[in-house]
Amino acid sequence: MSMKKLLKDGPKVINMGMEQFYIDLKAREVPAVRVDWKPPLADRELLGKLKKLRGGNFV
Amino acid sequence: MKRLEVVKGEYYDSVTLMLVAKELKKIEGVAEATLNMATEANLHIMKTAGFEVDGVNASPDDLIIGIDCPGELFDGLMETARSYLSSPPWKGGEEPSEYTPRTLEGALSVLPEADIALISLPGRYAAAEAMKALERGLNVMLYSDNVSLEEEIELKRYASRNGLIVMGPDCGTVVINGEGLGFSNACPVGPVGIVSASGTGLQEVMVQLARRGAGVKHGLGTGGRDVKSAVGGISSLIAIEALANDPEISVVVVIGKPPSTEVREKLVQTLRSCGKQSVTCFMGESPRKDEPQLKYTTGLEECATVVVALLDGKDAGKAREDLMNEYLKIEALGRKSETSGRFLRGLFTGGTLCYEAESIARRYLESIYGNNPLKIGMKLPDSLKPIQNSFIDYGEDEFTQGKLHPMIDPSFRTGQLKMQSEDPSVAVVLFDVVLGYGSAPDPSSEVVGAIKGLERKRGPLYVAYVCGTSGDPQCLERQIAILKEAGVRVFESNARASIFAAAATVGRERR
Structure with a gap:
């Protein structure tokens, strides 16, 4: 969807992050869908490895 | 007794965590409850609040729950916290939620x-x-x-x-x-x-x-x-x-x-x-x-x-x-106003409102410090300890890393507002209240809760601007009425409030 289309017919929103923004949009009947986002698994694995390298003390 | 527990690999957004913490604080015996993703900044804040985080095995993708309560209540409260996270009480009575995609x-x-x-x-x-x-x-x-x-x-x-x-x-x-x-x-x-x-x-x-x-x-x-x-x-x-x-x-x-x-x-x-x-x-x-x-x-x-x-x-x-003629009248009103103390403190949730207010105050006051000052060399050594005339933007990164923006959760600014009000050198406290979608449900009541019952006998003068409309969820008129009832001078724009506040401070600094 180009910017032109957004300004002509939008907004139709995919919300990633704070749920309140999605709730506010739905309350005004703005087309919106919420992504139940979680941090990527790969990143968590990497952090786990880093933690081991630091002797378990990540703080 | 302050205890904490780490929930590995559970991610929740900051709003959900704030709301669960608020629900937990309503329970008898809970002196404090805080839920955070275990970022370095959040662990530091929890440590400052007295929770023992040293040696805790947690990464930024883990949830950390801290509760201050009698020891025998802790396990039950942790259960309650988990149940609130999986089934938020503020969503009670809603129909089963629609399909929520993960990607x-x-x-x-x-x-x-x-x-x-x-x-x-x-x-x-x-x-x-x-x-x-x-x-x-x-x-x-x-x-x-x-x-x-x-x-x-x-x-x-x-x-x-x-x-x-x-x-x-x-x-x-x-x-x-x-x-x-x-x-x-x-x-x-x-x-x-x-x-x-x-x-x-x-x-x-x-x-x-x-x-x-x-x-x-x-x-x-x-x-x-x-x-x-x-x-x-x-x-x-x-x-x-x-x-x-x-x-x-x-x-x-x-x-x-x-x-x-x-x-x-x-x-x-x-x-x-x-x-x-x-x-x-x-x-x-x-x-x-x-x-x-x-x-x-x-x-x-x-x-x-x-x-x-x-x-x-x-x-x-x-x-x-x-408009400039109207501003001159407000300036004259400010100069005539009475207060005690010497300095102006601007405490803002909106970054641009803070910037505009400081740029106006600079026309009246010689030196203004801040956490993001307009003038080089005027940066506060510690943003939590304003000195003389100071403007603080609580939406700056230093206050929002791993925490909610103060327009959503104004509690931190509220605490600071109370502290500044008790400082006898402060003549005027200038602040913003930003309404609208996404903002806190009742920000004026938060502020009024902080400034009621202060020990200081006289002053400071409270000056505010409420940015919002009648159609906003918080209702502009209601928010203004709450502030006015508590003695706050409320103006019709950020510029007007800033002119009044700065003019009310002029000439007091050298007393």
Whole structure:
């Protein structure tokens, strides 16, 4: 969807992050869908490895 | 007794965590409850609050729950916390929730006609998700901060090459066809198009236009860095062109802190040739001579006043002059007001409101400190310990890393407001209350709760501006009434409140 289309017919929103923004949009009947986002698994694995390298003390 | 527990690999957004903490605090015996993703910043804050975090095995992808309660209650409260997280009590009675996809692809299968992604994820993940959205043909509003300059440039260049726009990072407000995304107010739709490098700047101009009966069709945020040399105004220029090509828009407005010299020149040239009446509002700039198609303003209310004059076919210069005369009356009122103490403290949730207030106060007061001061050399050594005349923006990164923006959760600013009020050297406390979608449900009551029952016998003078409209969920009139009942002087714009507060402080500093 180009910017032109957004300004002509939008907004139709995919919300990633704070749920309140999605709730506010739905309350005004703005087309919106919420992504139940979680941090990527790969990143968590990497952090786990880093933690081991630091002797378990990540703080 | 302060105890904590780590829940490994569980991610929740900051709003959910704040609401669960609030629910837990309602339970008898709970002195304190705090739920955070275990970022370094949050662990530091928890440690400062007395929780034993040293040696805790937790990463930023883990949830950490801290509760201050009698020891025998802790396990039960942890159970309650978990049940609140899986089944939030504030959603009681709702029908079973609809299907919630886990990925952008899943969301596109539910809403294939989607045209924009609103991203408010932690900064370290936000740029990657924004790029995914762009690659799938979505425009992006990037609310997240802590996105690197390099990532911002890459995202904006990609968008520009593909007929899209990236609004942000650190973009709090966007309006498309009158519908607000992020922090926004209930304002009428009308023939004004705004490009804004500042979130609360956009909110204030829209609110001031609404109070004068004028509306905005599109309000396109860009993020503050867009108008700096490194980014070169990529999104601002795309946005101006789009608004100029919209036949329903008759006045194009550009708002922000002063851009870099070369970006300013590009913006002004683009406006001059856009074929429409246009207005710039670069706050704190020296006044410039208006041109037939381009008016220069340096204040947010002034900007709205000039736009309305253009819409009404009236003399913009005369409208500006009338406004300045009103400001002179407010200044005289401020000079006559009584208080004790010597200094002005500005405590803000809105970054641009803080910037505008400080730029106004500088006309009256010699030295002003701050956590993000206008003048080099005036940075506070510790933002939690303001000195003399100080302006603090509690929306700055130092206060928001891993925590909610103060417009959503004003409790931290409220605590600071109470502390400043008890300082006998403080003559005037100036603050903002920002209403609208996304903002706290009852911010004025939070403030009043803090300033009631102070031990100080006299003063300070409380001066406030409430940025909002009657249609906002918090209701403007109700929020103003709460403040006035507590003795707060409430003004009709950020500029007016700032003029009054600074004038009330003039001459007191050397006493």
